[in-house]
Amino acid sequence: MPDRTRTPDDQVYHARPLPVVGPRQGPGLASLLPRPDPARPARSLYVHVPFCYHKCHYCDFYSIVDTRDRQAPFVDRLVSELEALAPWSLGAPLQTVFVGGGTPSLLTPPLWRRVLNALTRHFDLSQIRAGEFTVECNPETVTPELMATLAEGGVNRVSFGAQSFNRAHLKTLERWHDPENVPRAWALAEAVGIRRRSLDLIFAIPGQTLGDWDADLRTALDLRPEHVSCYALTFEPNTAMTARWARGEFARAPEDLEAAMFEHTLATLRGAGLDRYEVSNFARPGQESRHNLAYWRQEDWLAAGPAAAGHVRGLRWKNAPRLDDYLRTGERGFAPVVDVEAPEPRRNLVERLLTGLRLREGVDSAAVLCDAAALADGAEDRLARAAAGQSGLGLLDPSRGRWRLTDSGFLLADSVILALAEALDAARRGPVGSRQPEVPQHAAEFPGERA
């Protein structure tokens, strides 16, 4: 399962007490989210399942080690939240659904059936078979019964958290599955007719060589996947992995090796027909994750489950990350939301650069410049100059009306984004030279004692 990295900022969410109000009197979603836009109802939905079999050492996401007795209350609350969210789809057919975690495949099939029924009841899933309905699975938890249940409920895409096929490296990550489980789960999905399958892999694991990584990529390609995600291992604060590193248990992969692996990934996967369409995501043409693209293109989506984050008409919100807090909001009858960011043009533009530039398709430069011009005097100029600077360094390709990272630009994506975002910031501080001080041509006298 990919790490839904819990951020240091999530600590803030935790620290923030939920509003305590009387039962059934709390603010509902209607008072927090903007009204749905009849012209553009939300067509995507994310559902978060917070259970894991075991805590992986690199994962800083809030997930709880599954104790089966928590699953039913979770599904109860989830079902009521789905019902509350439904009005924002305005009855329009959903195009993408993504169930992530945690480990969604840990939910028992009967509970899954309840979730799937609730989805069908509250949302229009009539077009989902032509769209995309993904469930994340840990290979070792996949059973024929589970796969059959999912397929029956409309799921047409699965994403398997393989991470590595090398037992030693899996051990370093504290992933407890047997690599043999991956092809087995792969076949089980195919058996029930789920053909769109994706694999998650991790590289730059301490001790991993370029050869080891190449072997992992080859093994993955042997399964003929339509989609592969390759994440460089990130050392998040407050994880067992980071603590072990701080204790000196292992060294982190050197930057040069990490860069070489990043480049090798692209060369190998491209050679096999899977091109990069996002920093860490590769797909055969047409097999890109449409749900994820909706995020990265700033489209609207609804979100349910603890720690899930949604976006509607420029407003972003985030649910209580802890299962207990999430469940308690049900008792009190208010939305499980703990953080809301109202739409703000500058933030929206920064986010557009942030997610858009990570995509192969990049951003529409004229549109971005136009938005910048509306922000502040000179912002357009500054942004254009910053982009020209990055393209001068060979990191950004400004041709055909778009700004797109070059292959070397992808390696430095964060620096490029920072440079562009800074240009917008500088503009906020007002135009240069509005009141330039005079520099005396002759330093006649210091003020002060020498009167």
Next chain:
Amino acid sequence: MPDQTPHVRNFSIIAHIDHGKSTLADRLLQATNAVSAREAREQILDSMDLERERGITIKASAVTVMHRHRPGSAADDFETEYEDAADESGHHTTRKGESPDEHGDLYMLNFIDTPGHVDFNYEVSRALKACEGAILVVDATQGVQAQTLVNAYLAINENLVIVPVINKIDLPSARPDDVAMEIEQTLGFPAEDCLLVSAKTGQGIRELLASICEKFPPPRPPVVTQLRGLIFDAVYDDYRGVIIYIRVFDGALKVGDKIRMMGTGRTFQVTDIGKMTPKPVRVPGVGPGETAYVCAAIRSLKDVRVGDTVTLDSDPAIEALTGYQPPRQMVFCDFYPATSEEGGGPGFEELRDAVEKLSLNDSSFTFLPVHSEALGFGFRCGFLGLLHMDIIQERLEREGGVEVVQTAPTVSYHVLCRGQGPFASTGGQALKPVEPSSPFYRDVPPASTLLEVHNPAELPDGSHIIEIREPMCTLEIMCPKDKIGDIMKLCLDRRGHYKSQSFVSETRDLLKFEIPLAEIIYDFFDKMKGLTSGYGTMDYEVVSYKPDDLVKLDILVNAEPVEALAVITHRHKAEQRGRGLIARLKEQIPRHQFEIPLQAAIGAKVIARETIKSVRKNVLAKCYGGDVSRKRKLLEKQKEGKKRMKSVGSVTIPQEAFMAVLDTGE
């Protein structure tokens, strides 16, 4: 104030840093009932926040207290023993049944607590001119130190009577007899004349009060009838404007008088006269021998020159009192607003406001707007020393609310040029000649000009330069005898010349050197302390300017020279300096998206080079779709981190890197 005409005593408390001046002042204020037990706090005269935080005195404070002393007696009663606390107007009442006369004659003690740090030495000189006596405090555990001697000599040169006091005798490690011998050995005061006190426990304070009254002479009688008052200090107050402190030598002054500053000719109406007790207490007027503060609707410190003589506009004195040399700024650095954009804009305006406001409070630092190719608009400021620079920077940020990027401190050079000028720096800025009245204006042959340069970037084109002169100091170091070798080596490595050695005690000697100021302004003090395990002390004074084989060392970042990083250095040290400097820069400039070559060069000749490798990979693996806010917050954090950086071309340089210049490469 009581009706009986008191005897007046004016004195300063002087010492090496931390020997207990301010604490001793606390005891005097307390014993004489000037502050009640309720108001008392440690070092009460250190009223600035910074003084209290750092535990040092920065500004001298003058106070007036009343005291009774029986002539001829060797120990006095404390006012607290028979008086109630003062009322609002500063009046004390004697407790029932007591006649104050039983405790002796009435004395008015005007005294000034001075700072011990070498940067603020001019405060001591000013204070001494207003006094007839000085209490020389020496720490009983540390003995005579460098500033003990310097300050004692200042007092001796002013013909003041000195009462040596050995303080901190309560400490187990006190060795008062040895210290008394050191005082006799170095200053010639008989060891048995030293008073033993503890400013902490109050032991010896009765005897000290008696000595003050007995040994310090009364003020000299007036020599003219007209008013002559010496301005020995001036402070700015947000509410009352400038408050001047005067010592009246002749004549008298009362509220309502129109005063004239004899130096500047400016006149002001006196609105308020008073004494610090240490609370300000108004008085109707002051006569000869007294000190007082005076408010006269003076708006800016620029309108006052400390050291000037105040007289009456209606009946002016003919001749002014001898004043002071203005304090001389010896260390210079630039402040720029800490924003990453080039050019002016709001950052500069805020900085200007903050600098101007601060200069109202502290007239001993100077400032001048400058523009640097790399850093935009800012101010070049002059300071009395490094501590002073630190304090100004901190006050700018704290009181002025601006963040600044500070360049490394440099000294001021004199550059002798061919011809009459005018001269400009290579950057085109006009250069200022040294005033012929300056004590350092010497040996300027005909058809040449002596220029003052506060920054390597200001050097004129090399073809005009005959020689570069640098400020030279006499440096006195008092150190344990077994460390003399190490200290000698340190000073010789820093281009010092040994002058003399003299005996202080069985264990310590006083060494004298002549050394360039540039060699000691930064890390010298720390090195000296390290070599002597903390026991060494030093003092220095700039005495002359001397030419040497000095060159400008340019630093090129990404092939562009950055003036703020250039240094003037001795030719023989240039390579070492250059290598040290760029090695430091390499550590401090973050890696960029591209390779950054660093070079140190004299003229066109590159003498050292390094390369900052480019970042290979900087991309967060995951941008978990839903949680875009998280990624954005990480980005904000990165931007915040770059705030205190400056862009030079396409390279961002953090504030600390500008301090790399200070690396001596040793």
